[in-house]
Amino acid sequence: xxxxxxxxxxxxxxxxxxxxxxxxxxxxxxxxxxxxxxxxxxxxxxxxxxxxxxxxxxxxxxxxxxxxxxxxxxxxxxxxxxxxxxxxxxxxxxxxxxxxxxxxxxxxxxxxxxxxxxxxxxxxxxxxxxxxxxxxxxxxxxxxxxxxxxxxxxxxxxxxxxxxxxxxxxxxxxxxxxxxxxxxxxxxxxxxxxxxxxxxxxxxxxxxxxxxxxxxxxxxxxxxxxxxxxxxxxxxxxxxxxxxxxxxxxxxxxxxxxxxxxxxxxxxxxxxxxxxxxxxxxxxxxxxxxxxxxxxxxxx
Amino acid sequence: xxxxxxxxxxxxxxxxxxxxxxxxxxxxxxxxxxxxxxxxxxxxxxxxxxxxxxxxxxxxxxxxxxxxxxxxxxxxxxxxxxxxxxxxxxxxxxxxxxxxxxxxxxxxxxxxxxxxxxxxxxxxxxxxxxxxxxxxxxxxxxxxxxxxxxxxxxxxxxxxxxxxxxxxxxxx
Numbered sequence: 001x002x003x004x005x006x007x008x009x010x011x012x013x014x015x016x017x018x019x020x021x022x023x024x025x026x027x028x029x030x031x032x033x034x035x036x037x038x039x040x041x042x043x044x045x046x047x048x049x050x051x052x053x054x055x056x057x058x059x060x061x062x063x064x065x066x067x068x069x070x071x072x073x074x075x076x077x078x079x080x081x082x083x084x085x086x087x088x089x090x091x092x093x094x095x096x097x098x099x100x101x102x103x104x105x106x107x108x109x110x111x112x113x114x115x116x117x118x119x120x121x122x123x124x125x126x127x128x129x130x131x132x133x134x135x136x137x138x139x140x141x142x143x144x145x146x147x148x149x150x151x152x153x154x155x156x157x158x159x160x161x162x163x164x165x166x167x168x169x170x171x172x173x174x175x176x177x178x179x180x181x182x183x184x185x186x187x188x189x190x191x192x193x194x195x196x197x198x199x200x201x202x203x204x205x206x207x208x209x210x211x212x213x214x215x216x217x218x219x220x221x222x223x224x225x226x227x228x229x230x231x232x233x234x235x236x237x238x239x240x241x242x243x244x245x246x247x248x249x250x251x252x253x254x255x256x257x258x259x260x261x262x263x264x265x266x267x268x269x270x271x272x273x274x275x276x277x278x279x280x281x282x283x284x285x286x287x288x289x290x291x292x293x294x295x296x297x298x299x300x
Numbered sequence: 301x302x303x304x305x306x307x308x309x310x311x312x313x314x315x316x317x318x319x320x321x322x323x324x325x326x327x328x329x330x331x332x333x334x335x336x337x338x339x340x341x342x343x344x345x346x347x348x349x350x351x352x353x354x355x356x357x358x359x360x361x362x363x364x365x366x367x368x369x370x371x372x373x374x375x376x377x378x379x380x381x382x383x384x385x386x387x388x389x390x391x392x393x394x395x396x397x398x399x400x401x402x403x404x405x406x407x408x409x410x411x412x413x414x415x416x417x418x419x420x421x422x423x424x425x426x427x428x429x430x431x432x433x434x435x436x437x438x439x440x441x442x443x444x445x446x447x448x449x450x451x452x453x454x455x456x457x458x459x460x461x462x463x464x465x466x467x468x469x470x471x472x
Contacts, residue, residue, distance in 0.1 A: 014363075014393055014396045014397055015393075017362075017363045017393075018363065018389060018390070018393040021363050021364075021366075021367050021385070021386075021389040022386060022389060022390075024367070024382075024385075025367070025370070025382035025383075025385040025386035025389065026382065026386070027382075028371075028381050028382030028385065029380050029381065029382040029383060029386070029428060029432070031381075032380050032381040032382060033380055033432050038381050041375075041381070042375050042381070045371065045372055045375040046375055046376075048372075049327070049331075049372055049375065049376055052324070052327060052328055052331055053331050053376065055328060056328050056329075056331035056332045056333065057333060059332070060332075060333055125333075126333065127331060127333050127376075128333055128334070128339065134377060134378060134379060136378045138378075165378065172378050
């Protein structure tokens, strides 16, 4: 009975194999969600599938190029309007320069820290995940273009999200609409500080912990407050869309819509970390610093 | 129906290089950057391809291959590592235990049964995602299974082409 001929031997039964692999994947999931311990594996697999991702991008790239060719004859018009805009902006720029100098002088008078200008790298959205609930996108620049985790991604209108995973040629952005993503903001009208977090839905953000009597109105603009050191201050984030006062709860239910084209724009800017993280107290060992930075960037 | 089954041709043994190639192509389809509605409707091509091979050539495909494909999918989707791996193992399991029964039917009769398998695997993805805390339920989440089942005849026809017997069995 024990000696099954070689021909009929099929290895362990499907049930046993399924049990093994289910256990293995549950183990992986627990390790991944609880301890975040697989960034190296993700990076290597990401590198292996990078050519495939580029290949999948070719049709859209071709389509874009064809569209550009068709658009060529409109270019003269566009150049004219852009030139006009340029002169218009030039004037604003002079004013800005003047204001910047004035600001620097005033800050010097006050003895405040200088505001540093953030460097920006242009990148393109390469790929949106298959899963419609996953509020992440992949960009075509990675650690070879000196992208780091924690950097802020904006478009021409406002904040889009934050880099959370860096591969050599790619990087992943968690959008501000992600359920686990929060941005420190303040109301532009009165400087009220709060934290806006994603609702996990398309085009929706929430202000979760503002009390019922907080001074906030429909249509208020939320800008980054710069607290926490990750987001540079003053970037537009969202506009208040709807305020609901539920008497049974201590907090108002405030819905906002993001200002940036979180799922519209193709080209984005990656801002370098605006200010270096505040210095650690001297007595702490040096090795603790990078860990601290990573943790913070995940939180915000 | 039994006539249907008797009329079927015996397929040739699939080449493992072709299986691998088909999985690569399916992955490529899954990676296509798409817009809103098509993104919601896009079936999971890797799952369907794995199901095709486990139904039609269960000896040529193992659960380990499904597991690896799932891991690759997880990384490219930036979801929890192991989420799709679990789902793909489930779908190969279903294909393996039900392949004898499924092959009694023609591809159009297979499609509704495929729908149930796809729904169960999607539910597994959904469940793990919900436990991980990033998901919430909406009816359109399960639409890709329906489109997947509708595409099943097309996909099984395309994947079956290289296994067609080269010579006419009635030749002699």
